[in-house]
Amino acid sequence: MIRLNNIEKVYRTDTVETLAINGISLDIAKGEFLSIMGPSGCGKSTLLNIMGLLDEPSKGSIKIDEQDISRFSDQKLARFRNQKLGFIFQSYHLINDLRVLDNVELPLLYRNSSAKERKLLATAALEKVGLSNRLKHFPSQLSGGQRQRVAIARAIVGNPQIILADEPTGNLDSAMGNEIMDILINLNKNEGTTIVMVTHDESMAHKTHRLVRLFDGSQVQ
């Protein structure tokens, strides 16, 4: 599903050059639930961002669903992200000015869906994460766990094949973290969604199919 080939990422400033990812190659199968672990600053999030086409590698190539995305235009990349990928962030990244339902509808805005269809799909996604009673709330009126569930609903509303989660339980207590993890596991099991998750939590990582460890930008496991 995702094929990374010898990925390198270098951050350059006027004086310093930092190698964030050092020649990582990785194959992730369709329907796999993979976790990435490693100490802070080892390049986990950078790798996830590169997989999610949010950042470009300095070297190497990425194939997603057999498509080489290195030559995609901005427009085509945007469409690809919209159709194939869903994101869950540690700090939720909900739009505070919009109600829960509008937040979840967001990915559908960039497709040709009608308002009615958007509402239907977003309501269904919120039902899946157990938040059908919070449609009209604003994010600031929800707890951390609820916000993350809204973020999951937003990630799954467009029915993407891949979900990329960057420390989805990082800001939550263990009970809430477990709830979120259960939702992701069910999603993987029932819908066959490929999930790549960055985490610091060993216990969460062990619930996934495979664990990849990074250290100083290189894969060590």
Added chain:
Amino acid sequence: MLKNYFKIAIAVLKRRKFFTFISLFGISFTLTILMVATAFMDKVLSPDYPDYKRNRSLYVTSMEFKNSKEGWMNRSDVSYYFLDHYVSTLKTVQKIGISSSAKASNAYVNNKKLVIEYKYTNADFWNILEYKFLEGKAFQQREIDNAELVAVISEETKKDYFGDEQNVIGKYISADNINYRVIGVVSNVSKTLQNFCADMYIPYTLSKDYKSTNLMGGFGAVLLAKSEADLPKMKREYDLMIKKVPIPKDFDRLYCNADPYFASMTRRIAGDGTNDGLTKAISIISLFVLLFLLLPTINLVNINITRIMERSSEIGVRKAFGASSKTLVYQFIIENLILTFLGALIGLVLSVIVIYLINGANIVSNMRLSMNFTVLCYSLIACVFFGLLSGVYPAWRMSKLNIVKALKAQ
């Protein structure tokens, strides 16, 4: 999609009220001035009382002699002789309305001095221009031929001179110690129509210099064609006639143009014998509007950039979930247009108030500005232009944000 943008735009406006106030104040203030200026321009340029036949009229206002060798020139109004002897012979001219420039005279009412500006006119002047007679009628050819001391006065003059008297036809008005018999009272004409506004109109045969055979004098004319389609033909015939007019000695060039209304104005202000000054006038007006729009636009651009950068995280999320740079530019321009339209709405209310005050204060004598459909259309165009001008750069800059950096900005 638009509903979503609207929700966001309103939410953003509510978020930083001070910024919103500054933005809306800048937009509404600028648009108010633009709308009032547009109302003024519309008043000046659109057919207005009593000059409703502009689409089939040409205006002769000035004449220019030039000595190209010595490099000097002479410019003045045209003479009655020139209009009568040359222009009135043109076949394509259906009617020629002649009037002099306004001259001042003094009248005394209850020992109080009253300045009365008067114009000499011919009979067709009243047939071409649609003055509204409140009392009496215009003088006819017979009264002109007999050089009778008759006058048509404006409503304002009637009030100033005769006070609250109901009917003043047959009464006498004394200007510069000459008594004129009032035969008509017309509605006031706005001071913006220099060619047609006066306090009193009298037969041209009362003027001392109408018999002079000089080409230059103190008159001007409206030439009326049979139809709008005949206007180019009339213009061609006029231009051919001008070439045959003998040039006075000491000069080698003679220019005297019959122009459409706006060109006749711009020629006086920004042109000369060979150039109607239209391009120059339009360029100056456009430059002025552009400069005037520039300051609030820069201000709005700055505020927009600050506001948009505060929304980096949202931009990151939108991009992550499939918004292309183009879509985001579109979104932010729409949001800015919503803000501009809100400002325009406030500006519209302010304009109506300002126009009401200007009309009430009679700043330009008898000018009545109004917010008509044309003014609204121009204001709408100005509004869209302003919205785009201040929205495009911030939107473009924002759309280029790196997604990862934008997401980290929260």
